[in-house]
Amino acid sequence: MTAVETPTRSLKFWQGINQALVEEMERDERVVLVGEDVGRPGGPYGVTRGLRDRFGDLRVRDTPISEAVLVGLGVGGAAVGLRPVVEIMFFDFAMIAMDQIVNQAAKYRYFSGASMPLTIRTMCGAGGPNGAQHSQNFEAWYCTVPGLKVVMPSNAADAKGLLKSAIRDDDPVLFIETLGLLPARREVPQEDDFLLPLGVADTRRAGSDVTVVAIGRLVDRALAAAERLEQEDGISVEVIDPRTLAPLDAETILASVRRTGRLVVAQEATSPFSFASEVFALAVESCLSELKAPPVRVASPFVNVPTPVPLAEARAPGVDDVVAAVRTTMREA
Amino acid sequence: MAELKTPVAPATGSARTTSRGRYRLMRLSRRFEETAHEQFGDGQVPGPLHLSIGQEAVAVGGCAALRKTDAVLSTHRGHHHCLAKGAAPDRLMAELLGRTTGYSRGRGGSMHVAIPALGLLGTNGIVGGGIPIATGAAYGMQAQGRDDVTVCFFGEGATGAGVFGEALNVAALWRLPLIFVCENNQYVELTPQEIHVAGEIWRRGESYGIPGVRVDGNDVNAVADAVGDAVARARGGGGPTLVEAVTYRWFGHYAGDRAAYRDDDEVNAWRANDPLVRAGAALDPAERAALDAEVEKEISAALAFAQQSAVTGPEAIALDHYAAA
Numbered sequence: 001m002t003a004v005e006t007p008t009r010s011l012k013f014w015q016g017i018n019q020a021l022v023e024e025m026e027r028d029e030r031v032v033l034v035g036e037d038v039g040r041p042g043g044p045y046g047v048t049r050g051l052r053d054r055f056g057d058l059r060v061r062d063t064p065i066s067e068a069v070l071v072g073l074g075v076g077g078a079a080v081g082l083r084p085v086v087e088i089m090f091f092d093f094a095m096i097a098m099d100q101i102v103n104q105a106a107k108y109r110y111f112s113g114a115s116m117p118l119t120i121r122t123m124c125g126a127g128g129p130n131g132a133q134h135s136q137n138f139e140a141w142y143c144t145v146p147g148l149k150v151v152m153p154s155n156a157a158d159a160k161g162l163l164k165s166a167i168r169d170d171d172p173v174l175f176i177e178t179l180g181l182l183p184a185r186r187e188v189p190q191e192d193d194f195l196l197p198l199g200v201a202d203t204r205r206a207g208s209d210v211t212v213v214a215i216g217r218l219v220d221r222a223l224a225a226a227e228r229l230e231q232e233d234g235i236s237v238e239v240i241d242p243r244t245l246a247p248l249d250a251e252t253i254l255a256s257v258r259r260t261g262r263l264v265v266a267q268e269a270t271s272p273f274s275f276a277s278e279v280f281a282l283a284v285e286s287c288l289s290e291l292k293a294p295p296v297r298v299a300s301p302f303v304n305v306p307t308p309v310p311l312a313e314a315r316a317p318g319v320d321d322v323v324a325a326v327r328t329t330m331r332e333a
Numbered sequence: 334m335a336e337l338k339t340p341v342a343p344a345t346g347s348a349r350t351t352s353r354g355r356y357r358l359m360r361l362s363r364r365f366e367e368t369a370h371e372q373f374g375d376g377q378v379p380g381p382l383h384l385s386i387g388q389e390a391v392a393v394g395g396c397a398a399l400r401k402t403d404a405v406l407s408t409h410r411g412h413h414h415c416l417a418k419g420a421a422p423d424r425l426m427a428e429l430l431g432r433t434t435g436y437s438r439g440r441g442g443s444m445h446v447a448i449p450a451l452g453l454l455g456t457n458g459i460v461g462g463g464i465p466i467a468t469g470a471a472y473g474m475q476a477q478g479r480d481d482v483t484v485c486f487f488g489e490g491a492t493g494a495g496v497f498g499e500a501l502n503v504a505a506l507w508r509l510p511l512i513f514v515c516e517n518n519q520y521v522e523l524t525p526q527e528i529h530v531a532g533e534i535w536r537r538g539e540s541y542g543i544p545g546v547r548v549d550g551n552d553v554n555a556v557a558d559a560v561g562d563a564v565a566r567a568r569g570g571g572g573p574t575l576v577e578a579v580t581y582r583w584f585g586h587y588a589g590d591r592a593a594y595r596d597d598d599e600v601n602a603w604r605a606n607d608p609l610v611r612a613g614a615a616l617d618p619a620e621r622a623a624l625d626a627e628v629e630k631e632i633s634a635a636l637a638f639a640q641q642s643a644v645t646g647p648e649a650i651a652l653d654h655y656a657a658a
């Protein structure tokens with residue numbers, strides 16, 4: 001993935017985001033950051049700390065609680081020459097700005113032929129005592145919108161490389177960060193042009209028996225499950241992190257499914273009409289006859305997210321769930 | 334309630350274009366829409382058509398002080414804004430007629446025209462949808478240190494949308510170079526403004542510290558003066574202004590709406606207060622006739638251009654969704 005000589009540093013997920021923002025704002029003065037509490041406080045979770053002092057009030061702007069106009073700042077700013085990054089504090093708040101995201105940003109090129117270099121950052125998932133209005137996973141909704149790209153990194157290095165690419169991209173990108181991953185560490189390349197391409201999946205672990213497609217917080221859990229399955233059952237699991245949900249790298253996923261004949265999709269969102277549903281549809285359409293067992297979804301149950309952390313964590317799918325799902329597909333041979 | 338005096342200075346005159354120019358543009362807009370209306374009647378417009386006939390002074394006056402690099406946000410009723418900001422009548426007509434040479438390849442129609450090169454950042458199918466974008470355009474200009482401004486046109490119906498309050502607040506907090514122009518044509522789709530608007534629109538900015546002014550929206554010079562002063566103030570860092578231009582929608586909400594919900598006397602009284610006739614009164618009849626003839630030629634050419642262009646086919650629908658790889 002990265003050149004051998006690239007120096008790396010162990011960083012938390014949020015630090016990867018912060019580095020990407022700093023580097024892109026240093027590189028291109030058209031890049032600005034607007035959002036609630038992104039400036040003086042450095043973000044509700046500290047993701048944007050230090051940016052305002054470095055780049056000033058005009059480029060790092062605290063906004064009032066006005067999500068629709070907040071995204072509009074990005075759409076209009078992009079239309080007159082900026083490359084804005086707007087932050088919607090929690091994914092749950094994005095529906096207040098839905099018109100600007102879906103009807104305006106995503107359609108601008110279609111109407112005008114012009115670029116809309118807008119990045120919308122937001123935070124999804126359980127991980128804190130935040131409850132049913134601050135923890136949801138709606139990534140699939142946005143993947144239904146032509147003109148929009150949807151990115152969902154699962155670790156600090158991908159967060160950095162993908163955010164830098166999103167900022168340099170000429171289309172609107174919804175960039176979904178995951179609350180439960182913010183403190184997670186990974187080695188992150190320290191290089192100004194460390195870019196990861198949008199629309200390209202990462203095969204995190206090679207395997208031959210079962211394909212596990214995992215996103216967001218479930219990637220690490222799928223990798224842990226794969227280790228256990230190897231040791232306890234001798235099952236060889238391939239783990240694919242699509243990283244970009246729209247456009248989806250279906251080729252990488254389907255090539256793997258054709259080889260293994262078994263599919264598990266793991267996500268923090270609930271199952272109905274979800275990312276997992278879409279991957280199933282693709283598999284059925286293109287390689288049904290090569291499937292050796294019915295695919296299995298690993299997802300949160302179709303209930304709201306409770307506030308106490310132990311309850312929220314009990315709701316979220318874990319390593320055991322992935323292990324069980326893989327074993328199910330192996331039994332169905 | 335405290336009386337809000339109109340705090341903008343009297344017009345300096347520097348922002349004004351000529352009476353000739355204003356009349357010509359209004360006439361162009363009128364004839365453009367009459368022609369489009371005929372085409373609609375002939376089944377040649379494959380989409381809805383919201384006519385701004387009777388409201389031309391708001392667009393022409395509202396854009397009088399603007400440069401190409403200034404931005405305009407328009408609405409579902411926006412042909413007059415497009416033409417006033419410099420859209421070519423032929424390509425706009427082609428868009429309405431669903432032709433490949435239209436601004437959106439004939440796929441969008443009148444509610445989906447955006448011409449960034451002219452600073453026209455979009456008509457809009459969403460009532461109020463342009464207001465956040467206008468705020469962003471004004472922020473972008475400010476962040477880039479430009480002395481450009483953004484004019485945001487919207488109807489009185491859009492003042493009921495939450496984004497209007499959000500935008501007033503942000504524009505005031507940040508002293509954005511943004512002029513809100515409410516084009517009050519007194520009807521919101523099929524119901525009168527009384528159903529929609531409490532209080533007075535021009536005073537909506539008062540508690541934000543945004544100066545407000547109400548003008549005769551059928552007087553192109555009055556609109557140009559009020560907006561021109563606001564533009565000058567915004568260019569100088571003086572922040573936003575809210576202008577309410579009172580006018581009237583001559584036709585139904587959309588082409589085909591017979592507007593049976595209002596009475597003929599009201600309509601006739603407003604038709605007698607024709608902004609185009611009022612603008613033309615400043616010219617001598619021979620000059621006016623010459624301009625009319627010019628406009629007629631331009632409109633015929635625009636229609637011919639559109640009619641001679643290929644009808645947009647299904648092969649165009651997948652284009653322009655993402656940047657070329």
Ligand SMILES: Cc1ncc(C[n+]2csc(CCOP(=O)(O)OP(=O)(O)O)c2C)c(N)n1
Nearest residue numbers: 410458459460488489490491518520521522
């Ligand atoms: C968000 C939204 N709600 C409703 C509509 C349907 N609609 C289209 S135009 C219109 C009336 C708008 O009135 P106003 O803003 O006063 O503009 P006018 O039509 O008078 O020019 C309505 C309700 C819409 N297009 N968008």
